[in-house]
Amino acid sequence: xxxxxxxxxxxxxxxxxxxxxxxxxxxxxxxxxxxxxxxxxxxxxxxxxxxxxxxxxxxxxxxxxxxxxxxxxxxxxxxxxxxxxxxxxxxxxxxxxxxxxxxxxxxxxxxxxxxxxxxxxxxxxxxxxxxxxxxxxxxxxxxxxxxxxxxxxxxxxxxxxxxxxxxxxxxxxxxxxxxxxxxxxxxxxxxxxxxxxxxxxxxxxxxxxxxxxxxxxxxxxxxxxxxxxxxxxxxxxxxxxxxxxxxxxxxxxxxxxxxxxxxxxxxxxxxxxxxxxxxxxxxxxxxxxxxxxxxxxxxxxxxxxxxxxxxxxxxxxxxxxxxxxxxxxxxxxxxxxxxxxxxxxxxxxxxxxxxxxxxxxxxxxxxxxxxxxxxxxx
Numbered sequence: 001x002x003x004x005x006x007x008x009x010x011x012x013x014x015x016x017x018x019x020x021x022x023x024x025x026x027x028x029x030x031x032x033x034x035x036x037x038x039x040x041x042x043x044x045x046x047x048x049x050x051x052x053x054x055x056x057x058x059x060x061x062x063x064x065x066x067x068x069x070x071x072x073x074x075x076x077x078x079x080x081x082x083x084x085x086x087x088x089x090x091x092x093x094x095x096x097x098x099x100x101x102x103x104x105x106x107x108x109x110x111x112x113x114x115x116x117x118x119x120x121x122x123x124x125x126x127x128x129x130x131x132x133x134x135x136x137x138x139x140x141x142x143x144x145x146x147x148x149x150x151x152x153x154x155x156x157x158x159x160x161x162x163x164x165x166x167x168x169x170x171x172x173x174x175x176x177x178x179x180x181x182x183x184x185x186x187x188x189x190x191x192x193x194x195x196x197x198x199x200x201x202x203x204x205x206x207x208x209x210x211x212x213x214x215x216x217x218x219x220x221x222x223x224x225x226x227x228x229x230x231x232x233x234x235x236x237x238x239x240x241x242x243x244x245x246x247x248x249x250x251x252x253x254x255x256x257x258x259x260x261x262x263x264x265x266x267x268x269x270x271x272x273x274x275x276x277x278x279x280x281x282x283x284x285x286x287x288x289x290x291x292x293x294x295x296x297x298x299x300x301x302x303x304x305x306x307x308x309x310x311x312x313x314x315x316x317x318x319x320x321x322x323x324x325x326x327x328x329x330x331x332x333x334x335x336x337x338x339x340x341x342x343x344x345x346x347x348x349x350x351x352x353x354x355x356x357x358x359x360x361x362x363x364x365x366x367x368x369x370x371x372x373x374x375x376x377x378x
Contacts, residue, residue, distance in 0.1 A: 252334075
């Protein structure tokens, strides 16, 4: 079957009839775009329309299919057969359209609900934006497909007022989406700047102020520096340094304090650290938690206050040979960047790469709430 030939034949018949595409489309109850597609050969008429087209142009159905006129007209038997074929095809098509319409409506309702719930629980992050955008795109695609299959889209296309309303609606949605995309691009830009921003380095025992550190970093680091000493008055020698950068979403940082003690003060400080506890109230009851003691994970025995909770670590390493204690607080540690301090890190640095939720990790400052589905913090 030569679609181009059929299209040229249909165009020739229309011109011989002296009518426009719009007039012919109105006669058959289709859009002028549909007629145009027939005449350019990009599509062919549905079988259910062949008899009507043949009657209108006073030609044989076979002539339309072959794209040229024959010497004889279609007899009654051929016409009857063609009409029965059209009725049969129309009935089959009607059944398919009903199924397509039902499943299309179900799909639209389901996707509408999914999109609404996604928007209700939406948090402005890159990851959460993707499912909202995909749900919206799927919803629009499903609506267009359903309207097209049921023939409603063609009727809308022929109605200028409906077309204008839809264009205005799509334009408004497009403006909202574009504004959001611009906002997301700005957010990504800020995150990119946060990522490449260098760490700020602070060094020297004159900068050790526990109250200041807690005030500035306790929120993002999930730590109140309970393991760290209140001051350095009882130390014989100490060294303190930290690096950090504050980003849009969190703070990355590493804090190190090494303190040398006399034998007596060393024993007193270990006793203090080992007895550190934290009481957390979840609006139902108090939960008191103590630090953990571990001899396996680090190069020294360690008292641990936080072990990976929200990607933070707080611990004190006990160097008994030198009466020295190393106090460490890490937030989102990159063990490759901290490789020069590997003596103070875990024996297996790969353990800092937490898989899954870090909320399940140990922290004396947080407890699973019995009142709500979440964690209560100190």
